Amino acid sequence: MKKEIKKQTPILPKAPTGIQGLDQLTGGGLPKGRPTLLCGSAGCGKTLLAMEFLVRGATQFGEPGVFMAFEERIEELAQNFASLGHDLNALVAQKKLALDFVRVERSEIEEAGEYDLEGLFIRLGHSIDRIGAKRVVLDTIETLFSGLTNAAILRAELRRLFRWLKDRGVTAIITGERGEATLTRYGLEEYVADCVIMLDHRVSENMSTRRLRIVKYRGSSHGTGEYPFLIDEAGISLLPITSLGLKHPASTERVSSGLPGLDAMMGGLGYYRGSSVLVSGTAGSGKTSLSAHFAAAAAARGERCLWFAFEESANQITRNMRSIGLDLERPVRQGLLRFHAERPTMSGLEMHLVTMHKQVQEFQPRVVIIDPITNFTALGSVLEIKAMLTRLIDYFKQQQITALFTSLNSGGRAEEAPEVGVSSLMDTWLLLRDIESGAERNRVLHLLKSRGMAHSNQVREFLLTDRGVELRNVYLGPSGSLLTGSARGVLEAQEQAQSLVREQEASGRTRALERKRAALEAQVAALRAEYGVEEAELQRGIAQGAARTAMLASDRVEMGRQRQAVVKATLKTLKTK
Amino acid sequence: MKRNPASEDSTAAFEQTLAQIGDGHYVLRLYLTGHTNRSLKAVQAVKALCEQYLKGRYDLEVVDLCDQPERAQAAQIIAAPTLVKELPPPLRRLIGDLTNTDRVLIALDLKPRKN
Known part of the structure; x- marks a missing residue:
């Protein structure tokens, strides 16, 4: 039971290419242990991509690789890649890489009877065994079609070859020239069903752009767009638009x-x-x-x-x-x-x-x-x-x-x-x-x-x-x-003027208040003065009244004295009172 | 039957080669992959042919790539069986079980080409 459950969710193992961007696009690399078809027109970078897959596999991932070239001689390959900073000869010497140039010369070949491609199988198998290769590139195996006339045998043998590669468990890239209406001229896509990558080279506005597209990737999600890529002295760099995810950190700084x-x-x-x-x-x-x-x-x-x-x-x-x-x-x-x-x-x-x-x-x-x-x-x-x-x-x-x-x-x-x-x-x-x-x-x-x-x-x-x-x-x-x-200046000036006016108004009001208080105080003072005068007058009146009474009394006494004889008795009475 | 490819004296080898071309000496190598029906047919065919047409002026080596896989790359072998005519020039590769005798003879320049 447990085994069955484990079998139900196998994760497709992948062989990383080490090529910037491609691994993000494919979610980890090419299908491990399976062949991948790499197709495109001439000069679009198939050989380079395939070689980079091997070189990086050998140097970064500890997976030696066999490059079987059908079009370029080993010396040419080594020269071409030396300009890209890869020393193929050194890798070969370290047994991390095996190069094999397969020469298919139509004029030399004569077909006389039935044959198979067992020679090629043995040759490839020997290279794989010699360095313990985990990766294989066949570039471009279609060349066989121009050298051998029996297409029926070829097709059967290619089918057998791809199955054989799978059985050997090597991750393979098979390159193919793009055909008129098909992905490859000889229909290799029929045999390689796991992963198909297409390269393209277009010139627009006098600028050439190379693009890569993953046509098919069985059993894996992948970016589906066309992604521009570059070839420079550091090799291929592919820059997928979003790298399939928005995962960048967000700083609060x-x-x-x-x-x-x-x-x-x-x-x-x-x-x-x-x-x-x-x-x-x-x-x-x-x-x-x-x-x-x-x-x-x-x-x-x-x-x-x-x-x-x-x-x-x-x-x-x-x-x-x-x-x-x-x-x-x-x-x-x-x-x-x-x-x-x-x-x-x-x-x-x-x-x-x-x-x-x-x-x-x-x-x-x-x-x-x-x-x-x-x-x-x-x-x-x-x-x-x-x-x-x-x-x-x-x-x-x-x-x-x-x-x-x-x-x-x-x-x-x-x-x-x-x-x-x-x-x-x-x-x-x-x-x-x-x-x-x-x-x-x-x-x-x-x-x-x-x-x-x-x-x-x-x-x-x-x-x-x-x-x-x-x-x-x-x-x-x-x-x-x-x-x-x-205009802003004018407004600012206006505002300044207004505030000046307001300031002046305010100080004016203060002064008015001052004045008012002064006036009131003056009034108070005047009133007080007036009161003082009145008081003095009243006091004087009172004093005068008293004086008059006294005078009246004294007048009476005087009159009495003067009239003593007459009113002695009266005076007596007054005195007794 | 076997020829040492790494001859010490290259001048001597060259002269020998020249002499061989002159007297129509054939150097043939038949590459096979195991004891298959096709391999056996090819061996029989090439031996019969050599005895019939090249008696006394040929070297034939039969190489089983299953035993010597490293020789496949050096000899540029793709198909099996492959008969390589190294001498006289031009170099030719005959692929197949060699049962089509006419084609073999033409390829080995033992029969004029039909034009």
Whole structure:
């Protein structure tokens, strides 16, 4: 019972190719112990991919391999791969690799009777046994069809060969030339049913692009799109768009944008580390200046910054930034800032991608600036550029690199739609805009989005001063329109005047109050004085009254005295009283 | 029957080769894979043919690749059986059980080609 359960869920073992991107695309590599058909037109990189599978198998995964070449001589192979940095001869000497050139010369061969391909089987079997090979490449076995005329025998033998390879348990790549209507000219796909990979080489807009597609992978999920790949001195690198998953870490660390005003719009902290920032705007709206601030801030933190300039030379950028008071030469001297200036038309999109990867791997920056991404539009369709940027952004996120991309919006376009259509890939989107009013063009900055943080919804005026970029508050005019530049200045002056008036009014009122109090106090004083006068008068009246009474009394006494004789008795009575 | 390919004296070997070409000497090698029916047929056919047409002026080596697999690569063998005519030039590879005698004779330049 237990055994049965185990059998029900066998995981298809895979043989990793070690080729960047391909293993992610196939979820671990090619089907282990089974043959894989690799088809494509001439010169699309079949041999290279197959050889890289062997070389990496031998050097990285401890799986020796046999390369059976039907088209190229061993010396040619060794030479070709020496230019790609692989020393095949050394691997052969170490018994990690066996090379066998199978010469099929039609003019030498004469068929006389029945035959089979047992000779080839023994030959391959011997090579496998000699080095204990786990991997086999047959490149291109279809050559047999041009050397041998009996197609019936050939087909039967090929079928037997693929089964034999499976029985031997070797992971095999069989290459095949692409046919008119079929995957391979001789229909090898009939025999190899486990995994079919197609390579393609197309030229569009004078730039060639190689692409890889997994047509079929029995028993395994796989990326289904066409994935561009590159061949350079490091071999093949395939850059799947999303590597099949969004698994990059998300940091909560924040990095300053270099502008306190802008940081303030993002809760005072700036961007998230490892996030991608898009700065879009019309020509001359200050995209590069904003980037320069970011670069300078990174350098000030002691972090390395890599600047891909696709429009200006490094010198031009440093000179221009000096004019707004930013010294980018110092970080360059300190080794904290590196410019990689290149015309976008120098190479195709894929080459750019690889160059960027290499530069990043070399310099190990924590901040990358790409200025501008819109110049790539000369190199491919919007979709292709988007695919490329997606891969770039994924890569940067994996590396926890904070990336700032600038995008030029040409005049007539809708301003909230950057040309490359990548805004959905970005975590933070700053839009720089020119506002024309009152015979002026002024720059304003919008923070259109900033994932995962509270951010200001306010428009700010963006000033380029000789001390760098400054962000100012923007005023609303009476009709609700934005006031920037001198209009803002006027409004500011007006507000100042108004506040002066208000101040004056206030102090006036204070003075009036003072006066009133003074007046009241004066009134009080006057009243008091009046009262004093009245009191004095009254006192005097009282005193006079008393005096008069006294006088009256004395008058009477005098009169009595004078009338003594007459009124002695009266006086007596008065006295007794 | 066996010829030493790694002759010490290359000049002598060259001269010998020249002499052999001159007198129409044949150097043939038959590569087989085990004792199969096809192998037996091929051995019988080539032996009969040599006795009939090349008596006294041929070297024939029969190589069983099952015993000496390393020789398959050196001799550029794909199919089995394969009869390689190393001398006289041009080099020819006859593949099959050699039962088609006409084709064998033509390939060995023992019968003019039909045009």
